[in-house]
Amino acid sequence: MAIWNQLTHAASAFREFLAPTYRPERHYMRGPGPACARREQKLQTRVTLH
Numbered sequence: 001m002a003i004w005n006q007l008t009h010a011a012s013a014f015r016e017f018l019a020p021t022y023r024p025e026r027h028y029m030r031g032p033g034p035a036c037a038r039r040e041q042k043l044q045t046r047v048t049l050h
Helices: 001-017 034-049
Strands: none
Touching: none
16 A cells, blocks of 8 residues: 555656646735734834833
């Protein structure tokens, strides 16, 4: 069975190399990123200082 699993994995990898499938979740960020978190943190420190 281990040989069969390796063969199917190799065939799948070869197929993905020849004709890659498009998966948007690999290319697009979900939710706010680190820049947004830094910006929000700066705004909160300004509000608490005043």
